[in-house]
Amino acid sequence: MLNFQRSLPMMLNYTLDAVMPVHRELFARFDLTEQQWRVLRMLWTSEKTTAVEISKQTLLPAPSLVGILDRLEKKGLVERKRSESDRRKTYVLVTEQGRALQQQVLPLVQDIQIHLTQSIGTDDWAALERILDTIKQNMDDVTLADILRSKSKS
Incomplete structure (x- = not known):
C-alpha cells in the first residue's frame, strides 16, 4: 500500500504548509490576504483583464472573486471599468496605488523566491x-x- 505521507497530494500539502507562512507574514505586512495577493500578482502582469480570466488564472471561484475584488477596490488597489465596445464585459485594472504597492512587495517576494530556489539549487x-x-x-x-x-x- 502507498505510504500516505509520500502520496503526491500530501507531499504537495506539506510543502505548501512549509512555504506559505513566510508569504503570509509578508502579505500581512501589507494588509493583504493570500487571495488578494493572487489577484494582484496576476493583475500586475496584465494591463487589463476580466474577472473570468482572473478566476481561471488564480484558481479562485468566480463567486469568491467578487468579494475579493470589492475589498481590493475599497483599498484603492484596483478599479473596474466597463468595456466601451461590449457593455456586458467589465475589466479589472490596477490603480496607481496598486502599482506603488507592486514596487514595494515584488522585491520582497523575489527575495523569498531566491531563498527557495537556492535551498535546492x-x-x-x-x-x-x-x-x-x-x-x-x-x-x-x-x-x-x-x-x-x-x-x-x-
Whole structure:
C-alpha cells in the first residue's frame, strides 16, 4: 500500500504548509490576504483583464472573486471599468496605488523566491518545475474513469 505521507497530494500539502507562512507574514505586512495577493500578482502582469480570466488564472471561484475584488477596490488597489465596445464585459485594472504597492512587495517576494530556489539549487528547481508541469499536463482533463479504463486494458 502507498505510504500516505509520500502520496503526491500530501507531499504537495506539506510543502505548501512549509512555504506559505513566510508569504503570509509578508502579505500581512501589507494588509493583504493570500487571495488578494493572487489577484494582484496576476493583475500586475496584465494591463487589463476580466474577472473570468482572473478566476481561471488564480484558481479562485468566480463567486469568491467578487468579494475579493470589492475589498481590493475599497483599498484603492484596483478599479473596474466597463468595456466601451461590449457593455456586458467589465475589466479589472490596477490603480496607481496598486502599482506603488507592486514596487514595494515584488522585491520582497523575489527575495523569498531566491531563498527557495537556492535551498535546492537551480538545477533541482528547474527539474521540479519541469516535473510539476509534466504532471499537470498529463493530468489535465483526466477522470477516474480514464484511469480505470487504462488499468483494465493492461
